[in-house]
Each structure stands twice: as structure tokens, then as C-alpha cells.
Amino acid sequence: MQRKRTILAAFAGSLAGLAAAQAAPDMALTRLDCGTPQAPTPVNQRFSDTYGYGDLKLQFVFSCYIIKHDNDYLLWDTGHAMTAPNVAPKESIVDQLAKLGVKPEQIKYVGISHYHADHTGQVASFPKSTVLIGAREWEAITAPKPATGVNFKPFESWIKGEGKVEPLDLDKDVFEDGSVIVLRTPGHTPGHQSLMVKLPQTGAVILSGDAVHFQENYNAFGVPAFNYDRAQTVASMERIKTIATNMKAMLIIQHDARDVGKLPAFPGAAK
Ligand SMILES: [Zn+2]
Helix, strand or coil: CHHHHHHHHHHHHHHHHHHHHCCCCCEEEEEEECCCCCCCEECCCCCCCCCCCCCCEECECCEEEEEEECCEEEEECCCCCCCCCCCCCCCCHHHHHHHCCCCHHHEEEEECCCCCHHHHCCHHHCCCCEEEEEHHHHHHHCCCCCCCCCCCHHHHHHHCCCCCEEEECCCEECCCCCCEEEEECCCCCCCCEEEEEEECCCEEEEECCCCCCCHHHHHHCCCCCCCCCHHHHHHHHHHHHHHHHHHCCEEECCCEHHHHCCCCCCCCCEC
């Protein structure tokens, strides 16, 4: 009997150890305001190359996201610069994070969907963070003469080698537990990326970057005329749709006000 109890205690102990090792991370996803919306945009012009939307006008917004993973944070996209005419956010990302009690030094990673100005404007506020960016984006940013539309200036300290950068050719499992995964979704730009976050209560959430700009384009495989590569854009949208189905994920199209509104308003968080 004594021996049986000892074995049982040992078994219970090892189970507890196993549970501790696999304890789910404490996670939260909070959306930040990263630009001031302008008048609704007629999407049939630049935002569709198949003329499918008539006079439809949609409200575009600029959003970024802070993801808590235990004691680490990942900031996804950094919005417009505070100096951007008309579209600058009302409050900087640093000030919004302060309201959540998060300091810039706590941001372990800054994930960048792509090099456009409305996604990279405030990256310089996080010089200690490791930048996770598509390798093709990083090539464009560090080119001797960056092309028009490549917002290289805020990356100056990383270009000089003062900060850490991880140019990604493939997906990246950021915290190595499957909870936050950078998805390779090229097409809008050469090294474009999206992000999947698996939250304990909400389930999987996919943050689009600009893999798609609004719901109608997602549903009909519409492609903005200014995208880098049409075929890659369609393939990336198809990839996102398939992941969303398989993971029962909620897609958040970052520029679409209707999608951003699916998440709690700041300072609320999806858990
Ligand atoms: Zn863009």
C-alpha cells in the first residue's frame, strides 16, 4: 500500500511537471490607432484592377497591434509618423503603450508587414527591439537608392547596425510555441508578411498587413493596381483563406474599419 501511494505520488508529480512545462502563455492582443482616417475612398480606382465596385466608397483606417506573450511583447506594424501631414495619429504608439503600462524597452520584437510609410512611420521609437521583416523588404530598405514608396528613413539605426534585424525568407514561429507566427504573404510588396496570433480564448486571429485592403477584395480576389505582383497577391490571399478555414481563424484586414471593429476598442484587449 505504501509503495502504491509512493508510485501514485510520483505519477501525480510528473503530471504536474508536464502541465507546468506546457502551460499556455498569458496572451493579449490590443489594437492601436496608428493614423487619422481620411474621407472614404472610392475603391474602384486604384484599389481594384477589375473595375468591380462601381461608386463604392469605403472607410479606410490605420491600425497597429500590440501582442503580449507572458512578459514579452511584439508590436505589429508602426503606423504613420507623428509628422505625417493629415494622416498622423492623434497619439503616438509610445503614448498609447504607456496607457497600457508598457514601455518601449519591453517590446522585444517589432514585426513589420511591409515597407510602406503607413506601416513603418514610428519604428524608430523602438531602437532596442528586434525588427522582424521580410528579407525582400529589407533588401529594398538597404538598397543604395531605395525605390519610391520604400520608407527607409525610420530604419536608420538598424541600417547602421545599431539595432537587431531578422530579415525573414520564410514564416517565423516567433516565441517557438506556435502562438505567434509571421506568415509570408508576398504580392502587395516583394517581402510582405501577415501575422497569426493564437489567443487562448478568442482563438486564432490573422492580421492581414496589406495582403488585402478591404473585405470585397478578399471575397472576390480583387487586387489593387499598384501592387508589386498580381499573381503573388492572389496566391497570398488564397493562403490566408485556407489558413483561416483550417484554423477557424478570424481575419482582421488592417485598413478596413469594419474588420478592425471586430476587436475590442482600446484599451480593451482580445484574450
Ligand atoms: Zn501598403
